[in-house]
Amino acid sequence: MNQISSLENVSVILVKTKTPGNIGSIARCMMNMGLSRLILVRPPEYKNGDALRMAAGAHGILERAEVFPTLGEAIAGHGLIYGTTRQIGGYHRKNLYTAREAAERFVTLLSENRIGIVFGREVNGLDNEDIALCNELISIPSSDAFPSLNLSHAVMVVAYELFMAAGARLPSVNKEKLADVADLENFYKQLEQTVDEIRFFNKQNPKLIMLAFRQMFGRARLDDREVRILRGLLSHVDKAIKGEISD
Numbered sequence: 733m734n735q736i737s738s739l740e741n742v743s744v745i746l747v748k749t750k751t752p753g754n755i756g757s758i759a760r761c762m763m764n765m766g767l768s769r770l771i772l773v774r775p776p777e778y779k780n781g782d783a784l785r786m787a788a789g790a791h792g793i794l795e796r797a798e799v800f801p802t803l804g805e806a807i808a809g810h811g812l813i814y815g816t817t818r819q820i821g822g823y824h825r826k827n828l829y830t831a832r833e834a835a836e837r838f839v840t841l842l843s844e845n846r847i848g849i850v851f852g853r854e855v856n857g858l859d860n861e862d863i864a865l866c867n868e869l870i871s872i873p874s875s876d877a878f879p880s881l882n883l884s885h886a887v888m889v890v891a892y893e894l895f896m897a898a899g900a901r902l903p904s905v906n907k908e909k910l911a912d913v914a915d916l917e918n919f920y921k922q923l924e925q926t927v928d929e930i931r932f933f934n935k936q937n938p939k940l941i942m943l944a945f946r947q948m949f950g951r952a953r954l955d956d957r958e959v960r961i962l963r964g965l966l967s968h969v970d971k972a973i974k975g976e977i978s979d
Contacts, residue, residue, distance in 0.1 A: 738843045738898070739765075739895070741769075741845065743848040744771070744887060745803070745807065745849065746851050747850060748774050748853050749854065750854050750855075751782075751854060751883075752777060752783040753783060753786045754786075754854065758887045759790040759797075760786065760787050761887050762790065762891060766898075769796075770793050771797065771798045773801070773806050807848050807850075808914045809912060810845075810913050811846055811910030811912065812838060812848070812953065813867050814847070814849045814870050815870070817852075818871065818879065827867070827951060828869045829869070830871065831872055831889050834868065834893075835898075837868075841910065842898070844910075849890060851883060854882075867951075867953070870890060911955055911956050911958070915959050916959065918963075919954075919959050920942070923945060923966060927945075930973065
């Protein structure tokens with residue numbers, strides 16, 4: 733599979749989009765840049781006149797769009813999730829890259845993995861719960877005088893950089909198969925239980941520790957075998973705590 737054809741493994745995921753016309757415009761941007769997989773989380777009616785008019789020939793992407801009630805359900809089956817954010821500060825927003833940097837980082841993974849790029853609401857973007865489900869983040873630099881981008885424009889910038897990274901060169905393909913997001917979430921749940929059991933959490937703000945773990949393991953890009961090893965280690969720790977392991 734060449735890099736351009738592997739763009740079918742990229743999902744554009746829109747969370748609670750308010751304007752049907754934006755969904756149509758995004759479908760057109762996707763078709764321009766060789767993307768075809770659109771996923772919608774709690775969208776408005778998107779097969780109406782505004783969306784169809786703005787899609788302008790990309791109606792098939794709208795027809796094939798998958799719809800989910802939550803972002804957690806929407807990202808199942810993906811190996812790597814990128815969130816998009818305008819905010820570049822704060823503890824929640826590490827692992828942050830420009831669209832160009834992100835495209836260059838993950839384009840070689842596309843032949844073996846599904847990768848999702850998540851875009852939030854037109855006004856408020858992604859909330860912290862959505863951000864926590866993302867392995868890495870993308871931010872698009874813009875003028876301080878008017879930093880806010882239209883949602884479809886943001887999608888086009890990211891899609892363009894990905895298209896260029898995929899087509900302008902042919903890097904050696906990374907055959908690494910990343911762990912499924914659902915398996916990672918099960919690992920994080922087990923990790924949280926174990927960390928709580930050994931009283932490692934900060935009593936004032938225990939969520940900060942789990943966010944730190946998510947960021948560390950997100951950077952590691954764990955594969956299936958590594959997740960199994962880590963979960964096996966946690967199970968061993970749990971047994972040791974309960975005194976079920978003898979010398």
